[in-house]
Amino acid sequence: MGITASVDTWLLAHREKVVGWRRHLHQHPELSHLEQRTTDFLEMILREHGLEPHRFPGTGLMVDLGPTDGPRVAFRADIDALPITEATGLDFSSVEPGVMHACGHDVHTTVALALACALSEAKLHTGVRIIFQPAEEVMEGGASEVIEWGGLEGVGAIFAVHAEPKLRVGRIGVRTGAITSASDVVKIKVTGPGGHSSRPHLTGDVVYALSSLVTTLPALLSRRVDPRTGTVLVFGTINSGYAPNAIPETGTLSGTLRTADLKTWRTIRPLFEELVGQVLAPTGCNFEVDYTRGVPPVINDDLATAMLADAARVIDPQAVVQAPQSSGGEDFSWYLEHVPGSMARLGCWSGEGTTQDLHQADLVVDERSIGVGVRLFASVVEQYGADASAAGPFLD
Missing domain, CATH: 3.40.630.10 (Zn peptidases)
Structure with a gap:
């Protein structure tokens, strides 16, 4: 048998x-x-x-x-x-x-x-x-x-x-x-001197900087990474601020970066950090990236x-x-x-x-x-x- x-x-x-x-x-x-x-x-x-x-x-x-x-x-x-x-x-x-x-x-x-x-x-x-x-x-x-x-x-x-x-x-x-897909966790901390919402030109606007990352970073990745790789960046949290008339000193974003392509997964971190810097450069804010590798596809x-x-x-x-x-x-x-x-x-x-x-x-x-x-x-x-x-x- x-x-x-x-x-x-x-x-x-x-x-x-x-x-x-x-x-x-x-x-x-x-x-x-x-x-x-x-x-x-x-x-x-x-x-x-x-x-x-x-x-x-x-x-x-x-x-x-x-x-x-x-x-x-x-x-x-x-x-x-x-x-x-x-x-x-x-x-x-x-x-x-x-x-x-x-x-x-x-x-x-x-x-x-x-x-x-x-x-x-x-x-x-x-x-x-x-x-x-x-x-x-x-x-x-x-x-x-x-x-x-x-x-x-x-x-x-x-x-x-x-x-x-x-x-x-x-x-x-x-x-x-x-x-x-590969699944990595990304966290971005954005910092600035803070200030009053009536004088945004005198400080780095952390909330604006965070919003720019949310809207611009996924789009930039779609133009720098082959779309056939199924690479997707999605943010799940955004935290900043304590009052409607105050520009905060810090804020954070966190999300996941996924890709179905092994080569892309192995090489995408430097590109991600480069693009974060490019998006934030005009804002005058500083940033730190915490990039946690997950699993490959x-x-x-x-x-x-x-x-x-x-x-x-x-x-x-x-x-x-x-x-x-x-x-x-x-x-x-x-x-x-x-x-x-x-x-x-x-x-x-x-x-x-x-x-x-x-x-x-x-x-x-x-x-x-x-x-x-x-x-x-x-x-x-x-x-x-x-x-x-x-x-x-x-x-x-």
């Missing part, structure tokens, strides 16, 4: 148990770097199935299966939740005040957990590593820590799925190249994405759809700086009612998507093993 068929049989026999795992995780979410009970739960289940997981120094863990010779194929699941108060009304709603799995990480984790347990009973011809990563929702995310802790040692390729509530369950969205490898699509078609010839490019950030990108891989969108909309969105308090996912994700990964394992035997170009 092949790996995919073996996993199918296992899922059929353990469906209720797997759904129970997901509901336990959903009911007991934990924030980034605090996923202690989640890690304990995952370790307990893995050991019950005869596996020997390796815990990371903080939270999270990984487990290896199959042969130790040759490159392993890895699968990543993120295990942290968000600081959101749940409003779904589900029987298994979060019992943690102000914390919710509103990004589908409970689904990702259950997919990876079920895959590990199912593969523990299969005959593997290639090594597999399953990574349960902490802290995806914060910067700097847990992916960098996992890499530092040796999570990619011996890995030839890595794959992941992300829940997509705008995609019907059973559909798998794939995309070659950028599927997410997820750049899906073409051959890995083709493998992912082929694996999806084994499940259902009609499963594969084109995933849109997202402006959101995702630290799975750090793994792809080291090894080839691909992330897919896992449909989790029931097909009834209106679609929802991630990071929302009322997000409800169709739990049938768990089985789809497990079968997808099992099919990848089978294909990866076949390519390894044939010494295919993907593994060169």
Whole structure:
């Protein structure tokens, strides 16, 4: 019996148990770097199935299966939740005040957990590593820590799925190249001597300077950066002043700078700071830029994405759809700086009612998507093993 068929049989026999795992995780979410009970739960289940997981120094863990010779194929699941108060009304709603799995990480984790347990009973011809990563929702995310802790040692390729509530369950969205964007945080502090609003010519007008940045800086970037890179600057806060007739001494702006192009992400900071200076030069105000690098875009490898699509078609010839490019950030990108891989969108909309969105308090996912994700990964394992035997170009 092949790996995919073996996993199918296992899922059929353990469906209720797997759904129970997901509901336990959903009911007991934990924030980034605090996923202690989640890690304990995952370790307990893995050991019950005869596996020997390796815990990371903080939270999270990984487990290896199959042969130790040759490159392993890895699968990543993120295990942290968000600081959101749940409003779904589900029987298994979060019992943690102000914390919710509103990004589908409970689904990702259950997919990876079920895959590990199912593969523990299969005959593997290639090594597999399953990574349960902490802290995806914060910067700097847990992916960098996992890499530092040796999570990619011996890995030839890595794959992941992300829940997509705008995609019907059973559909798998794939995309070659950028599927997410880089996301950097920018803060600009503007200062001047202050003064009275009746005499603006005698001082540097901080409020005017801030307003000039808000309106002019995004437009300038659109003329200095190739628009095909999907580079977007959006400000989220502007703070200054204390009275209508006083020109303040300080003010701040903060926002995000996103791009889908890796080269642009690596080189845009000096340009950003140059343009800030050019906009503010006529105002006579001084400035400081606090530029925080976030994560690079997820750049899906073409051959890995083709493998992912082929694996999806084994499940259902009609499963594969084109995933849109997202402006959101995702630290799975750090793994792809080291090894080839691909992330897919896992449909989790029931097909009834209106679609929802991630990071929302009322997000409800169709739990049938768990089985789809497990079968997808099992099919990848089978294909990866076949390519390894044939010494295919993907593994060169």
